[in-house]
Amino acid sequence: MADEDLVLLARAGDVDAFVHLARTRGDRQFGLARRILRDFDLAEDAVQQALVIAWRELPRLRDPGRFDAWLTRIVVRCCYEAARASRRHAVVQLQRDARAREPWTVDPALAVVDRDQLEQAFRRLPPDHRAVLVLHHYVGLEPSEIAETLGIPAGTARSRLHYAHRAMRAALEADERVVVAGGRPA
Amino acid sequence: MTRDTGIDIDIDRVLDRWLAEGSDVVPDRVLHAAAAQIERTTQRGAWRSSRRNPAMLSMTRLALAAAGVAAIVFGAVATGVFRPPSNPVGAPQGPSPTAPGSPGLSSASDLPARNPLSGTIFFDRYDASTDSHAAFTVAPDGSRLRPFPGGDVCCAVWSGDGSRLMVTVTRNGRTTTAFVAPDGTGYREIGAQPAGWNVAGGAWSIDGTQIAYEVSDESAPAANGIYLSTGGGRLRRLTTPGGGAEDRPVAFSPTSRQLLFVRVTQPGRPALGDLYLISIDGTGLRRLNAAGLPVTADFDGPASWSRQGVSIAFSVFGNGPTAGVYVASAAGGPARELARANQSTSARFAPDGRSIAFDTAFMGGQHELVVIASDGSNEHGLDATVAGSCCAQWSPDSAALVFQRGGDTVQLFTIRVDNSDLTQITTDQAGYGDYSWGSWVP
Numbered sequence: 010m011a012d013e014d015l016v017l018l019a020r021a022g023d024v025d026a027f028v029h030l031a032r033t034r035g036d037r038q039f040g041l042a043r044r045i046l047r048d049f050d051l052a053e054d055a056v057q058q059a060l061v062i063a064w065r066e067l068p069r070l071r072d073p074g075r076f077d078a079w080l081t082r083i084v085v086r087c088c089y090e091a092a093r094a095s096r097r098h099a100v101v102q103l104q105r106d107a108r109a110r111e112p113w114t115v116d117p118a119l120a121v122v123d124r125d126q127l128e129q130a131f132r133r134l135p136p137d138h139r140a141v142l143v144l145h146h147y148v149g150l151e152p153s154e155i156a157e158t159l160g161i162p163a164g165t166a167r168s169r170l171h172y173a174h175r176a177m178r179a180a181l182e183a184d185e186r187v188v189v190a191g192g193r194p195a
Numbered sequence: 196m197t198r199d200t201g202i203d204i205d206i207d208r209v210l211d212r213w214l215a216e217g218s219d220v221v222p223d224r225v226l227h228a229a230a231a232q233i234e235r236t237t238q239r240g241a242w243r244s245s246r247r248n249p250a251m252l253s254m255t256r257l258a259l260a261a262a263g264v265a266a267i268v269f270g271a272v273a274t275g276v277f278r279p280p281s282n283p284v285g286a287p288q289g290p291s292p293t294a295p296g297s298p299g300l301s302s303a304s305d306l307p308a309r310n311p312l313s314g315t316i317f318f319d320r321y322d323a324s325t326d327s328h329a330a331f332t333v334a335p336d337g338s339r340l341r342p343f344p345g346g347d348v349c350c351a352v353w354s355g356d357g358s359r360l361m362v363t364v365t366r367n368g369r370t371t372t373a374f375v376a377p378d379g380t381g382y383r384e385i386g387a388q389p390a391g392w393n394v395a396g397g398a399w400s401i402d403g404t405q406i407a408y409e410v411s412d413e414s415a416p417a418a419n420g421i422y423l424s425t426g427g428g429r430l431r432r433l434t435t436p437g438g439g440a441e442d443r444p445v446a447f448s449p450t451s452r453q454l455l456f457v458r459v460t461q462p463g464r465p466a467l468g469d470l471y472l473i474s475i476d477g478t479g480l481r482r483l484n485a486a487g488l489p490v491t492a493d494f495d496g497p498a499s500w501s502r503q504g505v506s507i508a509f510s511v512f513g514n515g516p517t518a519g520v521y522v523a524s525a526a527g528g529p530a531r532e533l534a535r536a537n538q539s540t541s542a543r544f545a546p547d548g549r550s551i552a553f554d555t556a557f558m559g560g561q562h563e564l565v566v567i568a569s570d571g572s573n574e575h576g577l578d579a580t581v582a583g584s585c586c587a588q589w590s591p592d593s594a595a596l597v598f599q600r601g602g603d604t605v606q607l608f609t610i611r612v613d614n615s616d617l618t619q620i621t622t623d624q625a626g627y628g629d630y631s632w633g634s635w636v637p
Contacts, residue, residue, distance in 0.1 A: 022515030022537070024233070031226060039221035044214055053225045060229035065535065068516040127213050146207070147214040178206040 016073035019064075027067070031060050034077065037148075038084045044143045045088040047132055055087040062087070078158045081148070085140045085159060092136040123181065130180030138173040145170055312336065312595050312616070315377055315637070317360060318607060318630035319349040320623060327365070328628055332377060335595065335609045337620040339637065344379040350629045355401035357591065357634035363395045372396035372408060377635040386428030391415060394422075394430075397444030400451035405475060407433070407444035407454055421456055423475060433477055434458075440468070445496040448525065449504035451475070455483075457492040465493040465540075470509050472525065483523045483530055484511055494540035494586050495629055500525075501569065502548030508569075510539035510553055520553050520567070533571045538562075540586055544569065545593035550612065552596055554585040564598055566612050579610055579617040591634040599630070 018026035038059065043052035062083050070079055131139060140159070144150045150158060156166035312335035319328040330343035330351070347365040354360070364373050364384065370393035373384040388394050391412045398407040406424040421442045422430040434442045436458055445455040452475055459468040467489040473480045483498075484490055490497040491512040498509035507523045509530070516535065520542045523530035533542075538556040545552070551569055555576070556562040564587050567574040577584075580598060583605075587596040595612060597620075599605040607621045607630060 020516070022518075027233075028230075031229065035221040035226060036219045039225065040217070040219035043217065053222060056221060057225050057229045057232070060226075061232045064233045123209070124213065127209070142210060143214060146210040174206050174210075177210060181206070181209065 012076065013073040016067075016070070016076045020067045020070060020073070027064055030076070034080060035060075038080065041081065041143060041148065042084055042088050042091075044147055045085070045136065045139045046091055047128065051091045051094075052088075055091040056084060058090075059084040059087040081144075081158050082160060085144075088140065089136045126180050126183075127177065130177050133180075134173055134176060138169050138176070141166055141169040142173045142177070310592075310594075312590060312609060312611070313636055314357075314591055314632055314634045315339075316597050316607070316609075316620065316630055316632050317343070317351040317353075317377065318621070319351075319628040320621075321628050330362070333607075333620050335590065335597070335620070335632070336618055340620075345373065345375065345382060348373075350396065351631055352396055352399045353631055353633040353635075354399060355403055360633075361396040361399050361406070369393060370395050377633065378637060385424075389418075392418065397421065397456075398446050398454060400447035401449055402451050405447055405451045405454075407447065407456070409443050411441070421454070433473065433475065434471075441466075441492075443492045443496070445470075445498050446500055447475075448500055449502065453479070453504075453525065455496075455498050455500070455507060457490060457496065457498075459492045461489065465491040465512070467512060468492055470498055472507070472523075481527070483507060483509060484521070485517075485530070488513065488517055491540055495588070495631075497541050499542060499544045499551075501544050502546065506544075506569070508533070508542035508544055508551045508553075510536060510542045512538060512540065514538065520551065522569075534565070534567050534574055536565070543587060543589060545589050546591055547593040549593065552587045552589065552612075554587065554598075564596065564610075577610060577612070577614055579614055580608075584608070588631050590632045597630055597632050 012030070015026045015030055019030055035056065039052060039056050042055040042059075043049060046052050046055060059080070063080055066083070070076065131142070134142070141152075141155050144155045144158065145152070152166040152170055153163050155161075155170070156163040159166070314335060315332050316335060317330065317332050319330040321328055327347040328349040330345065330348040331340060332343055333340045345362070345364060348362045349365075350363040352361040358376065359381075360375050360377055362373050362375060364371050371384055371388060372394055373382055375382040385394065389412075391414050393411045395409045395411075396406065397409045398405075400406070408422045408424070408430065410418060410420060410422050410430075412418040416439070419441060420432055420436055421434040421444050423433050425431045433454070434456065436442045438460075441459040441462065443457045443459065445457060447454050454473055454475060456471055456473065457468050458471055459466045461467040468491075470483045470490045471480060472483055488511040490509055497512065498507055500507055505525060507525060508520060509523070510520055511518050514537045517532075518539065519532050519536040520534040520539060521530040522533050533551070534553070536553055536555050539553050542551050542553045544550075549569055550566050552564060552566050554562055555565050563584050564577045564580040565574060566577065577596075580600070584598050584600040587598040589596060590609075593612075595609055595616070597607060597609050599607050606619055608617060608619050610617045
């Protein structure tokens with residue numbers, strides 16, 4: 010059955026159809042949330058909440074062909090909320106850190122120091138800037154597609170991407186300056 | 196790119212690689228938890244014996260199973276998505292019920308001191324072997340269980356001050372209405388009724404000035420309808436259903452000037468129809484549910500009034516995005532959806548008007564009770580009521596609910612709306628009919 014048919018069924022209240030949609034999109038959406046939030050538990054919460062919201066709001070989705078973008082927007086918004094909540098509960102956040110170190114495949118081409126700098130720089134970004142970075146580099150969306158997905162002006166998407174890139178680059182360059190000054194071997 | 200440090204960083208490539216790191220497998224527990232939440236907010240409903248014929252319970256359940264409700268959860272499980280969690284949906288997740296007569300599970304050291312639940316619960320039990328009811332009263336903690344005198348008695352309605360009960364009595368195949376004190380004393384039936392009429396007590400206004408009866412006459416269906424007591428034993432006809440329909444009173448407004456009733460147009464199991472509001476002078480007849488979105492007349496009625504009589508909450512019985520709990524203004528205008536709920540039997544305003552209790556069928560036929568603020572916020576399932584719980588009635592102080600749980604045989608329970616003090620108050624393996632909670636204490 011085509012995805013759009015599944016969306017139509019789910020929109021009409023067919024839980025089975027929604028289950029299938031959730032299963033086939035769950036991994037990707039979880040990957041998105043985990044990258045934006047940089048926290049396993051928060052990402053779990055965000056995706057769970059997003060699925061519940063998606064089920065509730067599905068009757069309002071007019072175009073079934075837009076389901077994936079629509080679901081992504083919900084997940085991103087739930088990530089924003091989760092990020093806000095984590096700031097309100099910093100103590101809880103500290104307790105979650107151990108979970109963030111669960112097995113995680115890495116690119117050997119990236120040095121440990123790069124990865125740490127990227128992590129720190131990324132965490133300093135506001136959630137809406139993190140979202141455009143992840144949508145661009147992980148999901149593979151162009152700025153116009155990001156704008157459409159998030160329901161923001163294209164200029165805003167480009168602007169957020171620009172500033173996020175600049176912040177990330179600055180963090181790496183600062184690290185490189187320190188390393189160069191310290192005489193790291195080539 | 197090159198900066199003044201002389202370092203070339205391709206930030207696009209770096210981020211592509213860095214953000215590609217990591218696994219993308221969503222943990223099962225995320226889907227389980229989402230499923231549990233979705234179940235609580237979607238398929239609603241539960242089955243309780245009909246006000247008129249509790250034996251309908253199992254038939255109704257079978258009909259629903261045939262409709263494929265049960266297949267949903269098993270299908271979902273088969274997909275491997277919604278694997279049973281460690282504490283599966285459908286298993287009681289709250290405190291275990293206590294034995295009748297014992298105090299609640301939570302000890303005094305666990306909870307802050309609270310007033311004990313008070314009042315008296317009237318319930319009737321259906322005996323299929325004799326096709327008759329037997330009535331009882333019991334305290335909210337399961338103590339003081341006492342048989343109620345009067346033979347085949349059911350369907351009690353408490354007076355506004357909690358001092359009297361209006362009950363429906365069946366004798367020699369004919370139905371009449373009686374008034375009696377909760378301790379069984381002062382029994383008095385209404386006066387002589389026309390030959391062939393069955394007169395069942397339906398609604399009693401809070402100030403005691405109005406009583407609505409449901410009249411039926413198998414040999415002369417034209418007489419069927421709702422009649423109001425005019426004093427002196429006389430009745431005045433209020434509604435004329437016609438066309439083979441049947442009108443059942445639900446509740447008077449707090450001002451006693453209007454009456455909610457259900458007009459049954461689909462006498463199946465459960466009986467479905469439309470919810471109407473009418474002034475007691477017979478004017479202002481208005482349907483509250485939208486066309487094609489039926490309510491059920493069983494399960495003690497689908498609707499209730501807010502405390503001030505400004506709003507009416509009711510459940511649209513069905514599946515899909517239009518099924519759920521709606522709130523209508525008594526002054527007019529279309530009803531608005533308050534919560535999604537499939538197969539919900541009823542929506543009950545708490546006596547204090549702050550909350551509404553309704554029931555919801557889970558996937559696979561599991562169901563639970565849900566409480567929502569009257570403005571639609573703070574919807575939450577009562578975790579301890581999952582696995583076949585439905586059809587709640589409020590305590591007079593709005594602190595607790597009495598409800599039933601089970602399949603072909605059910606038990607009655609009480610629970611506080613904060614999910615504590617789940618208490619089983621009956622033990623007989625029987626089908627229970629109506630039950631209601633009054634403030635009377637012996």
